[in-house]
Amino acid sequence: MAGSRKQRAAIVGIGQTKHMSTRGDVSIAGLIREAALRALEDAEMTWADIDAVVIGKAPDFFEGVMMPELFLADALGCAGKPMLRVHTAGSVGGSTSIVAASLVQAGIHERVLTVAFEKQSESEAMWALSMPMPFAPPTHAGAGGYFAPHIRSYMRRSGAPDHIGVLVALKDRLNALKNPYAHLHEEDVTFEKIADSVMLWDPIRYSETCPSSDGACAMVITNEAGASRGSLPPAWIHGAAMRSEPTMFAGRDVVSPRGSRECAADVFSQAGIVARRREIDVVEMYVPFSWYEPMWLESLGFADEGKGWTMVEDGSTQMDGDLPVNPSGGVLSTNPIGASGMLRFAEAAMQVRGQAGEHQIDGARTALGHAYGGGAQFFAMWVVGADKPA
Amino acid sequence: MVIEYPFSRTTGPVIGAFLTGLREGVVVGIKGSDGRVLMPPTEYDPVTSESLNEMVEVGQTGQVTTWSWTEGRRYQPLDGRPFAWALIKLDGADTAMLHAVDVASPDQMSIGMRVRIRWRAEREGHIRDIECFEPEVGAS
Numbered sequence: 001m002a003g004s005r006k007q008r009a010a011i012v013g014i015g016q017t018k019h020m021s022t023r024g025d026v027s028i029a030g031l032i033r034e035a036a037l038r039a040l041e042d043a044e045m046t047w048a049d050i051d052a053v054v055i056g057k058a059p060d061f062f063e064g065v066m067m068p069e070l071f072l073a074d075a076l077g078c079a080g081k082p083m084l085r086v087h088t089a090g091s092v093g094g095s096t097s098i099v100a101a102s103l104v105q106a107g108i109h110e111r112v113l114t115v116a117f118e119k120q121s122e123s124e125a126m127w128a129l130s131m132p133m134p135f136a137p138p139t140h141a142g143a144g145g146y147f148a149p150h151i152r153s154y155m156r157r158s159g160a161p162d163h164i165g166v167l168v169a170l171k172d173r174l175n176a177l178k179n180p181y182a183h184l185h186e187e188d189v190t191f192e193k194i195a196d197s198v199m200l201w202d203p204i205r206y207s208e209t210c211p212s213s214d215g216a217c218a219m220v221i222t223n224e225a226g227a228s229r230g231s232l233p234p235a236w237i238h239g240a241a242m243r244s245e246p247t248m249f250a251g252r253d254v255v256s257p258r259g260s261r262e263c264a265a266d267v268f269s270q271a272g273i274v275a276r277r278r279e280i281d282v283v284e285m286y287v288p289f290s291w292y293e294p295m296w297l298e299s300l301g302f303a304d305e306g307k308g309w310t311m312v313e314d315g316s317t318q319m320d321g322d323l324p325v326n327p328s329g330g331v332l333s334t335n336p337i338g339a340s341g342m343l344r345f346a347e348a349a350m351q352v353r354g355q356a357g358e359h360q361i362d363g364a365r366t367a368l369g370h371a372y373g374g375g376a377q378f379f380a381m382w383v384v385g386a387d388k389p390a
Numbered sequence: 391m392v393i394e395y396p397f398s399r400t401t402g403p404v405i406g407a408f409l410t411g412l413r414e415g416v417v418v419g420i421k422g423s424d425g426r427v428l429m430p431p432t433e434y435d436p437v438t439s440e441s442l443n444e445m446v447e448v449g450q451t452g453q454v455t456t457w458s459w460t461e462g463r464r465y466q467p468l469d470g471r472p473f474a475w476a477l478i479k480l481d482g483a484d485t486a487m488l489h490a491v492d493v494a495s496p497d498q499m500s501i502g503m504r505v506r507i508r509w510r511a512e513r514e515g516h517i518r519d520i521e522c523f524e525p526e527v528g529a530s
Binding site (some may be wrong): 004022023024025026028029030032047063064074075076077078079119124127128200266329 | 392396397398399400401402403405432433434436437438439441449
């Protein structure tokens with residue numbers, strides 16, 4: 001349709017579970033139900049108000065249930081309604097949110113419920129992620145084993161000192177203390193404790209890695225007509241973008257993949273953002289290993305190449321810095337893998353709605369939600385704002 | 391050394407109660423919003439999606455609503471012997487469950503035939519605590 005444009009879409013309901021190692025009291029269905037009901041309650045809606053459900057999770061191997069969405073329709077109130085499953089590995093929570101938003105933006109549905117989850121206690125994701133690489137000897141165990149050389153490459157290129165990763169982990173674990181839903185609440189965490197923790201995958205220490213969590217996140221996304229229904233202000237979607245690239249190809253930059261840089265350029269362009277660091281008030285970024293904070297700061301254009309680590313060192317990404325990153329405590333404090341990307345997107349929306357409680361950034365009006373997945377090859381990002389887009 | 395990649399399952403309050411019942415030699419379904427007894431039980435109502443919690447004990451006998459003959463294989467019910475897969479509606483239930491029926495040949499199977507549970511002696515809270523179904527003695 002020439003001349004047609006995307007409809008405005010907004011997040012009007014957000015829910016998540018209290019994340020923990022094992023939710024032994026609920027089934028997978030019960031876990032996602034809990035997050036979905038909280039999102040509906042926040043949106044002041046019931047199951048009947050929802051037109052369609054979009055669900056995401058990381059690889060099925062993580063729980064050993066193939067295509068679990070097939071048995072979850074009743075739990076999500078969508079018997080007789082459209083239900084879509086999204087999968088883009090670790091970024092899936094982000095891309096699931098974007099697929100849900102696109103159904104509203106396209107004018108196909110008015111109110112969409114989107115849910116993402118992982119129940120890591122039902123299996124062992126680290127070994128599920130230790131698959132052999134084609135044409136290569138088996139050299140790594142877990143995602144940390146895959147990403148450690150990329151981090152080492154970043155350290156060499158940028159000349160970043162060794163303690164930067166510790167500073168990121170310390171910040172995120174301290175931020176998590178302000179988030180009642182975060183998995184890790186390490187009241188006695190210190191720089192020394194993180195620095196002295198065991199080296200798992202050099203240069204990644206134990207305390208610089210994410211935990212294994214059971215958890216779910218859900219959001220209700222509506223069109224403009226639905227955005228003013230609830231008592232809380234909506235979070236408007238100003239831009240949403242996804243990119244992907246193969247795991248391996250000659251010349252691929254694993255430190256700052258082209259897919260990441262182009263995804264960022266797209267999402268900021270859609271949102272009309274030019275001066276990224278100045279115009280974005282808060283970032284919820286996918287950082288499963290501490291060093292990914294400075295790496296993504298550069299790839300997303302918040303810092304010049306080779307300078308991301310200086311933003312960590314000078315405190316710019318702290319709660320009271322000029323670009324707070326992961327006030328929720330981030331993936332480093334909570335990692336129900338399939339939900340982790342949606343938690344970034346939802347936490348960004350919570351910030352601009354002013355509903356982040358103790359980890360609220362005062363005056364946040366524009367926020368970036370970010371997720372990456374696979375071998376740093378799937379990217380999903382959205383910019384949300386308190387103001388209705390032009 | 392055994393290298394394995396284990397999965398575990400948190401069953402939740404409803405499926406958990408069903409499996410615990412099997413261990414005790416009892417079969418429970420759940421009452422749906424329309425009054426039907428769903429067996430095996432579901433956590434959420436298939437019509438309204440509301441949470442269900444009214445567990446109902448059903449009978450240990452029932453009738454075959456449909457069936458299919460199969461040659462037995464290792465790891466399947468009855469450990470290699472031929473048997474019938476059947477949908478079985480237990481007395482007191484309004485929906486049917488899938489299980490094995492132990493008869494010697496397909497000639498002995500029919501829709502509407504009466505069957506009863508044959509329990510395993512050692513039970514652990516698993517669907518295979520029901521070893522299989524067998525024709526109800528005395529039924530026509």
